[in-house]
Amino acid sequence: DIVMTQSPDSLAVSLGERATISCKSSQTVLYSPNNKNYLAWYQQKPGLPPKLLFYWASTRESGVPDRFSGSGSGTDFSLTISSLQAEDVAVYYCQQYYSIPLTFGGGTKVEI
Amino acid sequence: EVQLVESGGGLVQPGGSLRLSCAASGFTFNTYWMHWVRQAPGKGLVWVSRINPDGNTADYADSVKGRFTISRDNARNTLYLQMNTLRAEDAAVYYCARGHRNNPNWFDPWGQGTLVIVSS
Numbered sequence: 001d002i003v004m005t006q007s008p009d010s011l012a013v014s015l016g017e018r019a020t021i022s023c024k025s026s027q028t029v030l031y032s033p034n035n036k037n038y039l040a041w042y043q044q045k046p047g048l049p050p051k052l053l054f055y056w057a058s059t060r061e062s063g064v065p066d067r068f069s070g071s072g073s074g075t076d077f078s079l080t081i082s083s084l085q086a087e088d089v090a091v092y093y094c095q096q097y098y099s100i101p102l103t104f105g106g107g108t109k110v111e112i
Numbered sequence: 113e114v115q116l117v118e119s120g121g122g123l124v125q126p127g128g129s130l131r132l133s134c135a136a137s138g139f140t141f142n143t144y145w146m147h148w149v150r151q152a153p154g155k156g157l158v159w160v161s162r163i164n165p166d167g168n169t170a171d172y173a174d175s176v177k178g179r180f181t182i183s184r185d186n187a188r189n190t191l192y193l194q195m196n197t198l199r200a201e202d203a204a205v206y207y208c209a210r211g212h213r214n215n216p217n218w219f220d221p222w223g224q225g226t227l228v229i230v231s232s
Contacts, residue, residue, distance in 0.1 A: 038215075040218040040219075042157075042219075044157075048224075049221075049222035049223060049224055049225055050207075050222055051221075051222070052212070052218065052219065052220040052221075055214070055218050061220070093156065093157055095157075095218065095219075097218050100162075100171050100217075101159055101171075101174070102147075102159040102162075102217055103159065104156055104157040104159070105156070106156045107156045107157070
């Protein structure tokens with residue numbers, strides 16, 4: 001199984017400041033034949049189901065504000081919020097879809 | 113509007129059974145992979161199972177293999193999860209989620225979830 005490790009577990013960021021979350025996979029999720037990273041990011045606000053933010057590591061889902069960005073390749077990935085807004089308070093999860101079983105990182109809680 | 117509405121959760125004794133349902137609407141159900149993902153209270157997300165559009169191929173997490181069965185009724189636009197021999201560690205909110213149109217193995221959207229409590 002591919003183990004996904006996120007860091008930090010939580011972080012507090014001032015409004016308007018940058019927040020960066022790391023996600024590392026225990027083996028590559030880069031599929032060489034198509035040069036795509038099989039990694040997604042989700043945002044989960046309290047009491048709500050997760051919402052897709054990114055797929056292919058850096059492709060923003062429609063409607064996601066451009067202050068959010070995804071980057072990385074192979075085994076090291078990051079999610080950045082360039083200017084934190086109050087509505088961004090949530091837990092963020094990475095997920096690999098390179099192989100079954102599909103696995104998630106443990107989550108990173110972002111607070112103000 | 114795409115909607116996924118889970119039902120069937122509740123309190124069950126250890127060793128008992130429960131069947132969850134997920135009613136889908138707003139999209140062509142029989143063309144998408146579907147998944148179950150669970151989340152224990154205060155914990156992270158754990159993928160449980162997936163099923164292909166035709167309903168003849170399924171995969172499971174090791175933790176539920178042999179105890180849970182995923183199925184679908186495309187005529188009723190409904191996804192199911194039959195859960196047998198339930199354990200305390202199966203207690204969680206169970207979400208159904210649709211595989212994405214570009215790849216079946218990321219999830220968009222998710223239902224609101226249904227809570228399963230396993231306790232005597």
